[in-house]
Amino acid sequence: MTDERRTDYGPPHYERFLPPIIKENYGKWKYHEVLKPGVMVHVSESGAHLYSVRAASSRLLSIEKIRAYCDLADKYCGGYLRFTSRHNVEFLLSDAKNIDPLIADLKKLGHPVGGLQNSISAIVHTQGWIHCHSAATDASGVVKAVMDDLLEYFTEMKLPGKLRIALACCLNMCGAVHCSDIAILGIHRRPPRVDHENLHKMCEIPNVSASCPTAAIRPAMVGGKQSVEVLEERCMFCANCFTVCPSMPLADPLNDGVSIWVGGKVSNARHEPMFSKLAIPFLPNNPPRWPEVTEAIRNLVELWAKNARKYERMGEWIERIGWPKFFRMSGIEFRKEHIDDFKHAGLTFKRSTHLTF
Amino acid sequence: MAESLPKTPMLDELEKGGWPSFVKEIKLAAKKSPMAVDLLGLLERSYKEKIGHWKHGGIVGVMGYGGGVIGRYNDLPEVYPNISHFHTIRVNQPAGWFYKSDALRSICDIWEKRGSSLTNMHGSTGDIILLGTRTEQLEPIFAELSKVDFDLGGSGSDVRTPSCCCGMARCEWACYDTMRTCYDFTMKFQDELHRPAFPYKFKFKFSGCPNDCVASIARADMSIIGTWRDSIQMDKAAVTEYAKNGMDIQSEVVDNCPAKCMDWDGKELHIENSYCRRCMHCINVMPKALRPGKDRGATILLGSKAPIVEGALLSSVLIPFIKMEPPYKELTDIIDRIWELWCEEGKNRERVGEFIQRVGLGNFLEAIEVDPVPEMVAHPRENPYVFYEEYFEAGDEGSEEEEK
Numbered sequence: 103m104t105d106e107r108r109t110d111y112g113p114p115h116y117e118r119f120l121p122p123i124i125k126e127n128y129g130k131w132k133y134h135e136v137l138k139p140g141v142m143v144h145v146s147e148s149g150a151h152l153y154s155v156r157a158a159s160s161r162l163l164s165i166e167k168i169r170a171y172c173d174l175a176d177k178y179c180g181g182y183l184r185f186t187s188r189h190n191v192e193f194l195l196s197d198a199k200n201i202d203p204l205i206a207d208l209k210k211l212g213h214p215v216g217g218l219q220n221s222i223s224a225i226v227h228t229q230g231w232i233h234c235h236s237a238a239t240d241a242s243g244v245v246k247a248v249m250d251d252l253l254e255y256f257t258e259m260k261l262p263g264k265l266r267i268a269l270a271c272c273l274n275m276c277g278a279v280h281c282s283d284i285a286i287l288g289i290h291r292r293p294p295r296v297d298h299e300n301l302h303k304m305c306e307i308p309n310v311s312a313s314c315p316t317a318a319i320r321p322a323m324v325g326g327k328q329s330v331e332v333l334e335e336r337c338m339f340c341a342n343c344f345t346v347c348p349s350m351p352l353a354d355p356l357n358d359g360v361s362i363w364v365g366g367k368v369s370n371a372r373h374e375p376m377f378s379k380l381a382i383p384f385l386p387n388n389p390p391r392w393p394e395v396t397e398a399i400r401n402l403v404e405l406w407a408k409n410a411r412k413y414e415r416m417g418e419w420i421e422r423i424g425w426p427k428f429f430r431m432s433g434i435e436f437r438k439e440h441i442d443d444f445k446h447a448g449l450t451f452k453r454s455t456h457l458t459f
Numbered sequence: 460m461a462e463s464l465p466k467t468p469m470l471d472e473l474e475k476g477g478w479p480s481f482v483k484e485i486k487l488a489a490k491k492s493p494m495a496v497d498l499l500g501l502l503e504r505s506y507k508e509k510i511g512h513w514k515h516g517g518i519v520g521v522m523g524y525g526g527g528v529i530g531r532y533n534d535l536p537e538v539y540p541n542i543s544h545f546h547t548i549r550v551n552q553p554a555g556w557f558y559k560s561d562a563l564r565s566i567c568d569i570w571e572k573r574g575s576s577l578t579n580m581h582g583s584t585g586d587i588i589l590l591g592t593r594t595e596q597l598e599p600i601f602a603e604l605s606k607v608d609f610d611l612g613g614s615g616s617d618v619r620t621p622s623c624c625c626g627m628a629r630c631e632w633a634c635y636d637t638m639r640t641c642y643d644f645t646m647k648f649q650d651e652l653h654r655p656a657f658p659y660k661f662k663f664k665f666s667g668c669p670n671d672c673v674a675s676i677a678r679a680d681m682s683i684i685g686t687w688r689d690s691i692q693m694d695k696a697a698v699t700e701y702a703k704n705g706m707d708i709q710s711e712v713v714d715n716c717p718a719k720c721m722d723w724d725g726k727e728l729h730i731e732n733s734y735c736r737r738c739m740h741c742i743n744v745m746p747k748a749l750r751p752g753k754d755r756g757a758t759i760l761l762g763s764k765a766p767i768v769e770g771a772l773l774s775s776v777l778i779p780f781i782k783m784e785p786p787y788k789e790l791t792d793i794i795d796r797i798w799e800l801w802c803e804e805g806k807n808r809e810r811v812g813e814f815i816q817r818v819g820l821g822n823f824l825e826a827i828e829v830d831p832v833p834e835m836v837a838h839p840r841e842n843p844y845v846f847y848e849e850y851f852e853a854g855d856e857g858s859e860e861e862e863k
């Protein structure tokens with residue numbers, strides 16, 4: 103019996119990790135208030151007060167840093183902490199006296215506190231050059247550069263509403279990029295370069311042809327070897343073929359880069375959830391600080407902040423003023439690439455005379 | 460080891476600035492981990508060349524599981540031998556991402572001994588991501604994780620690790636117990652999570668209210684979003700208090716109501732609840748005065764996904780309202796029927812949302828035995844090309860004209 107392998111036991115039960123104050127007041131929270139940037143209090147029917155302190159984190163964490171978080175949790179809140187859906191870290195305090203010392207310690211560690219209410223929270227992002235074969239740009243580096251630039255909007259609450267940024271380093275979009283106020287999306291712009299030497303050894307040719315959404319790939323004999331050919335004018339650089347077949351790489355330093363999408367949202371508050379729409383078709387990869395990207399994003403944030411009404415998310419604001427005005431105000435050139443030409447593209451054409459001038 | 464760090468002028472630039480630096484994290488790990496040292500070198504090279512250096516993963520994993528490990532190799536193993544293998548392990552996070560320090564430390568200890576010392580807290584699906592180890596370490600890591608009660612998460616064409624908002628643990632708006640439901644579903648579907656047998660991935664995400672803090676409507680094949688059927692609970696005195704403290708209730712609350720179902724006469728707030736769309740705006744703005752109603756449950760939506768392969772989708776309504784109480788039988792029966800149909804008829808790498816687009820929502824509903832209701836559509840069809848499946852021939856029973 104002893105060598106029987108334990109499987110399918112699932113994650114540890116969450117109750118093991120809930121601080122006593124949460125166990126006692128589970129489901130009994132009455133209201134909450136944001137006390138200052140990054141700090142909120144939840145008040146229970148029982149009168150208990152739970153203080154949460156939210157700090158920025160780089161998502162890519164060394165175990166040294168996780169241990170440092172653990173030390174802080176031990177010092178200030180019985181060892182209890184949590185992470186958020188946007189990669190921030192939160193400490194759960196029952197004693198208000200510990201808030202300021204904790205914030206001071208977090209700052210010493212290099213982790214600013216904020217991200218609540220009308221602020222820009224951390225950027226949901228993916229792996230990029232750190233770990234993924236598919237990347238058209240890096241993830242952590244772009245995020246670091248953009249957030250260094252936008253730090254004041256994380257640590258203060260001076261925006262009209264929430265603003266969520268997400269980054270995916272390729273169209274697989276491992277982060278939910280397409281429903282963000284501002285989305286940064288890595289794109290390829292060169293069709294796959296077929297490795298005719300090796301393709302027949304690595305890949306199933308019928309699968310490769312079938313993988314292409316636009317039917318751009320056909321079986322072909324090249325140099326006496328079974329391979330495929332790509333009708334380049336049909337390729338939309340989705341990399342689906344590369345996902346099923348490593349002999350069709352798209353990554354290319356001259357042509358890869360970043361596109362910027364705006365106006366998506368996830369929450370149901372006021373307007374229904376929306377997809378993000380293309381604002382800037384292409385910006386170059388310019389490591390280590392991607393200055394073109396950080397500047398474009400700052401401009402978008404500030405334009406929205408200046409013109410939106412209270413609570414109005416990016417997409418709600420643009421819907422109110424109309425896209426032509428958005429392009430005029432932002433100075434972004436409207437180009438052929440902005441017009442959809444995939445399925446149901448017609449639904450995105452302007453089908454009325456509701457225009458501003 | 461500090462003297463053996465490669466020169467990384469471009470990455471060093473990203474140690475500056477106020478936002479936490481991932482480069483500092485890699486360097487912290489590099490004090491002890493040769494894998495992290497090589498990662499620095501490889502990443503600097505990518506920054507110079509503007510291209511990644513990772514290859515498709517082969518199939519790697521632990522015995523008995525088909526998912527949980529992403530295989531990864533670099534394309535310059537002679538130059539960066541310590542990360543010639545750099546596989547990712549997905550570890551199923553505790554619901555709501557709550558931890559106690561001892562549990563986190565036990566994971567750190569395993570990862571210090573057997574991996575790169577680098578992690579993601581967390582991956583975008585929700586797992587703890589242990590970033591970078593060698594094939595021969597996978598079994599020992601799993602054995603040691605098992606001793607501290609952590610199991611692997613999903614990857615490939617299986618149920619992906621479910622995730623949820625913090626719900627009742629720390630939010631007054633949770634309309635059902637998201638953490639318990641997430642845990643219960645994770646446990647119920649262990650087999651489907653560890654052994655890929657679907658056409659493609661299937662994700663569950665649990666949000667306690669329509670604010671949808673885990674983005675389930677955008678990121679989950681099945682989105683389970685808390686809501687209520689009765690009236691918003693109102694504390695009139697607290698409304699007055701907000702007004703007295705300077706809130707412009709007309710412009711901040713009433714004018715932003717998408718249903719236009721609120722009235723404010725300067726003294727009293729009135730909500731015509733039968734028109735309320737459960738958007739949460741008014742509750743978000745006045746948390747001390749307004750709360751979701753008492754008859755609570757969830758709206759179940761189906762089908763969101765990213766553009767690969769056939770285009771992006773948001774989830775759409777499958778069940779307008781359902782009570783979320785164990786054993787969730789009505790819902791899990793529907794899930795069983797969805798999976799049965801999708802496994803039978805779905806194409807390879809076709810998400811359930813794409814499958815529905817291909818076969819038609821009407822046909823899909825018929826096959827899973829769910830009746831169509833108007834809540835499922837933004838509006839009825841505009842195009843008149845209706846696919847009727849049957850027609851009458853002269854003399855057929857039930858053909859009224861002929862019967863006369």
Ligand code: HEM
Pocket residue numbers: 227228229233234235236274275276277278345529531547579581582583584585588678764765767768
């Ligand atoms: C055809 C579609 C997709 C392909 C080929 C794909 C491929 C991959 C690969 C290769 C990785 C490993 C990255 C690494 O650690 O090296 C990955 C990670 C991941 N993918 Fe995808 N992916 C696809 C779609 C998606 C979608 C639609 C989602 C979510 C909605 C998603 C969520 C994730 C998550 C959460 C990770 C973990 C890494 C992270 O957190 O950044 N993927 N994906």
Ligand code: HEM
Pocket residue numbers: 134186187188189190217223224226266368369371625629630631632670671672673674743
């Ligand atoms: C008691 C109140 C609330 C709690 C405890 C709460 C908690 C959270 C947490 C912990 C996150 C992850 C956030 C991060 O790391 O930045 C989050 C994300 C989010 N919250 Fe909330 N939230 C609350 C209220 C709201 C409200 C009022 C809204 C909208 C009006 C909202 C909309 C969102 C959205 C859209 C996200 C981001 C989802 C994503 O894109 O990943 N939340 N919430």
Ligand code: HEM
Pocket residue numbers: 272273274275276277278279280281366376377378379676677678679763764765766767771772773774810
């Ligand atoms: C109207 C615009 C769009 C909306 C509303 C939208 C919405 C979504 C949503 C809700 C997801 C779920 C993400 C997840 O499962 O984590 C998603 C995933 C994704 N989106 Fe989008 N998206 C849009 C446009 C795009 C575009 C233009 C691209 C690529 C060019 C894209 C690529 C992806 C990818 C690759 C994923 C991962 C999808 C998966 O889960 O299979 N999206 N998108």
Ligand code: HEM
Pocket residue numbers: 841842843
């Ligand atoms: C197979 C589908 C359809 C057929 C065969 C059809 C046929 C017609 C015909 C014969 C006319 C009269 C043209 C005339 O006055 O000489 C007409 C007018 C019109 N149809 Fe359609 N139609 C179809 C679908 C639709 C749909 C789906 C819509 C709208 C969503 C639509 C909107 C209109 C409008 C707005 C007019 C003009 C009415 C007017 O002048 O007052 N039609 N259609």
Ligand code: SF4
Pocket residue numbers: 228229230234235236237238270271272273274275276277
């Ligand atoms: S978004 Fe693309 S490049 Fe980035 S981690 Fe996901 S699959 Fe890899």
Ligand code: SF4
Pocket residue numbers: 293294313314315316317318319332336337338339340341342343344352
């Ligand atoms: S990148 Fe996409 S569109 Fe281009 S050939 Fe490959 S599968 Fe087809």
Ligand code: SF4
Pocket residue numbers: 624625626630631632633634666667668669670671672673
């Ligand atoms: S989704 Fe709703 S219930 Fe869950 S944490 Fe967000 S606001 Fe609270």
Ligand code: SF4
Pocket residue numbers: 372715716717718719720721730734735736737738739740741742
């Ligand atoms: S929840 Fe939304 S729709 Fe309902 S009354 Fe409040 S603002 Fe209006």
